[in-house]
Amino acid sequence: xxxxxxxxxxxxxxxxxxxxxxxxxxxxxxxxxxxxxxxxxxxxxxxxxxxxxxxxxxxxxxxxxxxxxxxxxxxxxxxxxxxxxxxxxxxxxxxxxxxxxxxxxxxxxxxxxxxxxxxxxxxxxxxxxxxxxxxxxxxxxxxxxxxxxxxxxxxxxxxxxxxxxxxxxxxxxxxxxxxxxxxxxxxxxxxxxxxxxxxxxxxxxxxxxxxxxxxxxxxxxxxxxxxxxxxxxxxxxxxxxxxxxxxxxxxxxxxxxxxxxxxxxxxxxxxxxxxxxxxxxxxxxxxxxxxxxxxxxxxxxxxxxxxxxxxxxxxxx
Amino acid sequence: xxxxxxxxxxxxxxxxxxxxxxxxxxxxxxxxxxxxxxxxxxxxxxxxxxxxxxxxxxxxxxxxxxxxxxxxxxxxxxxxxxxxxxxxxxxxxxxxxxxxxxxxxxxxxxxxxxxxxxxxxxxxxxxxxxxxxxxxxxxxxxxxxxxxxxxxxxxxxxxxxxxxxxxxxxxxxxxxxxxxxxxxxxxxxxxxxxxxxxxxxxxxxxxxxxxxxxxxxxxxxxxxxxxxxxxxxxxxxxxxxxxxxxxxxxxxxxxxxxxxxxxxxxxxxxxxxxxxxxxxxxxxxxxxxxxxxxxxxxxxxxxxxxxxxxxxxxxxxxxxxxxxxxxxxxxxxxxxxxxxxxxxxxxxxxxxxxxxxxxxxxxxxxxxxxxxxxxxxxxxxxxxxxxxxxxxxxxxxxxxxxxxxxxxxxxxxxxxxxxxxxxxxxxxxxxxxxxxxxxxxxxxxxxxxxxxxxxxxxxxxxxxxxxxxxxxxxxxxxxxxxxxxxxxxxxxxxxxx
Numbered sequence: 122x123x124x125x126x127x128x129x130x131x132x133x134x135x136x137x138x139x140x141x142x143x144x145x146x147x148x149x150x151x152x153x154x155x156x157x158x159x160x161x162x163x164x165x166x167x168x169x170x171x172x173x174x175x176x177x178x179x180x181x182x183x184x185x186x187x188x189x190x191x192x193x194x195x196x197x198x199x200x201x202x203x204x205x206x207x208x209x210x211x212x213x214x215x216x217x218x219x220x221x222x223x224x225x226x227x228x229x230x231x232x233x234x235x236x237x238x239x240x241x242x243x244x245x246x247x248x249x250x251x252x253x254x255x256x257x258x259x260x261x262x263x264x265x266x267x268x269x270x271x272x273x274x275x276x277x278x279x280x281x282x283x284x285x286x287x288x289x290x291x292x293x294x295x296x297x298x299x300x301x302x303x304x305x306x307x308x309x310x311x312x313x314x315x316x317x318x319x320x321x322x323x324x325x326x327x328x329x330x331x332x333x334x335x336x337x338x339x340x341x342x343x344x345x346x347x348x349x350x351x352x353x354x355x356x357x358x359x360x361x362x363x364x365x366x367x368x369x370x371x372x373x374x375x376x377x378x379x380x381x382x383x384x385x386x387x388x389x390x391x392x393x394x395x396x397x398x399x400x401x402x403x404x405x406x407x408x409x410x411x412x413x414x415x416x417x418x419x420x421x422x423x424x425x426x427x428x429x430x431x432x433x434x435x436x437x438x
Numbered sequence: 439x440x441x442x443x444x445x446x447x448x449x450x451x452x453x454x455x456x457x458x459x460x461x462x463x464x465x466x467x468x469x470x471x472x473x474x475x476x477x478x479x480x481x482x483x484x485x486x487x488x489x490x491x492x493x494x495x496x497x498x499x500x501x502x503x504x505x506x507x508x509x510x511x512x513x514x515x516x517x518x519x520x521x522x523x524x525x526x527x528x529x530x531x532x533x534x535x536x537x538x539x540x541x542x543x544x545x546x547x548x549x550x551x552x553x554x555x556x557x558x559x560x561x562x563x564x565x566x567x568x569x570x571x572x573x574x575x576x577x578x579x580x581x582x583x584x585x586x587x588x589x590x591x592x593x594x595x596x597x598x599x600x601x602x603x604x605x606x607x608x609x610x611x612x613x614x615x616x617x618x619x620x621x622x623x624x625x626x627x628x629x630x631x632x633x634x635x636x637x638x639x640x641x642x643x644x645x646x647x648x649x650x651x652x653x654x655x656x657x658x659x660x661x662x663x664x665x666x667x668x669x670x671x672x673x674x675x676x677x678x679x680x681x682x683x684x685x686x687x688x689x690x691x692x693x694x695x696x697x698x699x700x701x702x703x704x705x706x707x708x709x710x711x712x713x714x715x716x717x718x719x720x721x722x723x724x725x726x727x728x729x730x731x732x733x734x735x736x737x738x739x740x741x742x743x744x745x746x747x748x749x750x751x752x753x754x755x756x757x758x759x760x761x762x763x764x765x766x767x768x769x770x771x772x773x774x775x776x777x778x779x780x781x782x783x784x785x786x787x788x789x790x791x792x793x794x795x796x797x798x799x800x801x802x803x804x805x806x807x808x809x810x811x812x813x814x815x816x817x818x819x820x821x822x823x824x825x826x827x828x829x830x831x832x833x834x835x836x837x838x839x840x841x842x843x844x845x846x847x848x849x850x851x852x853x854x855x856x857x858x859x860x861x862x863x864x865x866x867x868x869x870x871x872x873x874x875x876x877x878x879x880x881x882x883x884x885x886x887x888x889x890x891x892x893x894x895x896x897x898x899x900x901x902x903x904x905x906x907x908x909x910x911x912x913x914x915x916x917x918x919x920x921x922x923x924x925x926x927x928x929x930x931x932x933x934x935x
Contacts, residue, residue, distance in 0.1 A: 308806045308807060309801075309804065309805045309806050309807065310797040310798075310800075310801050310805050310806075310807055311805055313790060313797065313807060314797070316783075316786070317783050317786065317790075317794065320783035320784065320785055320786060321779070321780075321782065321783045321784070323779065323780050324774075324779070324780050324781050324782060324783060324794075325783070325794075326742070326762060327740075327742060327762055327772065327774055327780055327781070328762070328794040328795040328849065329761075329762040329763040329765065329766040329795050329853075330762075330763065330794075330795075330797075331761070331763060387783075387785060388785065
């Protein structure tokens with residue numbers, strides 16, 4: 122015990138799993154600032170933080186699922202469909218609150234279907250959510266015929282475009298959801314069980330824990346988080362687009378992985394996911410500011426994902 | 439003495455916490471069939487894995503055809519002429535019989551493509567020699583176990599093996615298939631090939647071998663010429679005479695009150711009308727070989743598997759337990775036979791593992807875990823079970839096997855069970871920890887907990903049990919009262935046809 126007490130502040134900092142990637146983020150920001158000093162401008166940071174919060178919230182849901190060794194490929198499509206449902210309701214004259222609730226319910230329902238197929242019919246998460254990715258996107262196209270839904274009520278736009286205490290509202294949404302998710306994962310029996318399933322599913326089951334029920338709830342959480350972002354994005358863009366969310370599942374998984382989440386389950390944290398999302402956001406933004414071709418962004422993100430996994434492997438050895 | 443093919447000299451091998459083989463001498467000659475006998479955990483598999491190059495011994499020498507060798511791998515052994523056929527057959531179920539036969543040694547055409555024609559010719563030759571009719575194009579997974587075994591034997595012949603090790607080859611064969619296998623062993627012998635035959639079935643060993651070697655607790659326990667040996671001699675060599683003295687004594691007689699009654703319970707995979715009673719404060723031993731259905735019965739009792747038929751009565755009332763959480767609610771706890779894969783979350787701390795099955799009791803409002811309650815329970819069990827940890831936050835991964843097992847015990851004791859099913863509670867832990875676990879089991883029973891003890895270690899069953907249920911191939915063979923319990927008694931019930 123005395124060892125721990127005598128440890129320096131630096132030592133205590135490095136005791137956290139997230140410290141290494143946090144350091145990476147700080148270094149990254151420093152490099153970007155050197156090459157593109159306007160990175161640190163208030164208006165740029167405002168934009169970057171808003172973009173990061175969208176990805177981070179979707180990745181929170183992904184984290185819950187990945188912690189048990191699962192995967193959710195359908196978050197992008199669930200975002201899109203939830204947005205279309207909410208926007209459609211608003212455009213059709215329904216009250217804003219009801220429309221939002223309908224959008225969130227869409228996310229919960231699709232997550233519930235994912236969870237049911239995975240834990241009760243026992244189909245691999247990859248297959249189930251790949252199917253849902255395609256199905257939900259198909260429904261969007263059937264409903265919208267590929268056209269955007271406009272006529273979003275003005276008062277709702279503040280959710281995506283406004284700010285509170287000088288910070289963008291999506292960032293506040295992220296902070297609230299992060300606090301909530303962190304609390305659930307670190308303080309509740311449900312969170313403990315989520316990590317336990319990822320650590321050893323059979324032992325968890327034999328310890329008298331209803332693994333199936335928990336898995337269903339986890340996919341619902343993932344669907345819910347995706348729908349929150351889908352709904353905020355219609356306020357951000359003043360419309361619901363048929364292609365909203367396309368490819369976001371990869372960003373969400375990437376944020377989780379860069380943030381130190383193990384794809385085999387059992388380890389990962391909300392803080393790590395936020396840092397992971399931030400690293401991706403800063404790289405994208407930095408490359409734009411440095412006038413690097415947008416084609417390079419995609420390639421660089423790919424390198425970062427693999428690099429993060431390599432570092433994690435080395436650290437665990 | 440004819441020509442020795444293989445000679446092992448003072449071979450030893452340890453695994454963390456266990457001395458698997460201690461100073462073993464072994465030899466086999468050309469054309470000889472040697473039976474290898476021993477209880478579960480006696481070291482048979484370890485010895486065979488050393489001979490076939492899977493493990494390297496810690497100490498000792500190995501001579502192959504009078505030449506000192508150090509086998510580097512299973513491939514190395516195979517190239518020298520030693521082939522092993524594992525109990526779990528290692529084939530690729532999706533590939534055809536032919537492809538499996540030549541896996542890794544495919545014949546090539548001049549253009550370096552797989553030469554199916556030549557392979558078919560060779561395969562037909564080998565299988566007709568073995569007198570086996572194997573459809574060469576059928577995926578191996580669709581063939582019977584007996585035919586899959588023929589493919590393995592064919593592989594050994596293809597590799598020009600001079601020694602073939604068969605690890606419990608008859609465990610899933612029908613009587614007719616066993617006869618066929620014996621014929622083939624005879625054929626191999628006449629070709630000058632030596633065979634090491636591992637089996638739990640004494641009659642088979644008597645039938646087929648020339649010589650029998652018995653292992654016990656990793657040591658060479660004795661050796662008999664088959665034609666001169668008797669069944670009694672073998673059994674007493676296998677179980678050993680000396681009784682361990684460190685078993686704790688019961689201070690109380692179990693009561694007559696029946697707490698759990700199982701009536702004609704059948705279920706997957708092969709449990710067949712199992713019936714017995716468990717009394718309050720009793721230690722009921724479940725004895726039998728691996729595959730007798732003891733673990734399967736336990737999984738069924740806690741609802742991890744569903745029974746097909748039969749009734750379970752708990753204190754006289756019929757219960758239908760369909761999940762582990764219902765079992766816990768009914769006061770039944772099950773310590774599984776494999777602590778690493780089925781009991782512990784290795785990368786979680788001691789505290790989280792101990793409270794794993796009692797989340798409700800340590801939760802406050804909103805389902806939040808009460809850390810103080812968790813720590814209290816952890817320190818309580820750490821103290822009474824004498825678990826050696828650096829603290830409640832130590833990861834169980836870093837504990838010794840014995841302490842890990844105590845953490846699992848703590849997890850189940852924390853549920854305050856009326857019935858505790860212990861499946862191999864002392865597997866892979868050292869002698870001292872074993873004695874402590876035995877003391878804990880005895881104390882629990884003295885305090886009124888009813889215990890079902892599944893163990894492959896006969897001395898443990900004999901010393902601790904008030905009564906013993908002997909199971910074999912999914913059936914209850916016999917129930918022994920206290921004064922009838924002995925290792926010989928149990929073994930003879932297991933082996934009686």
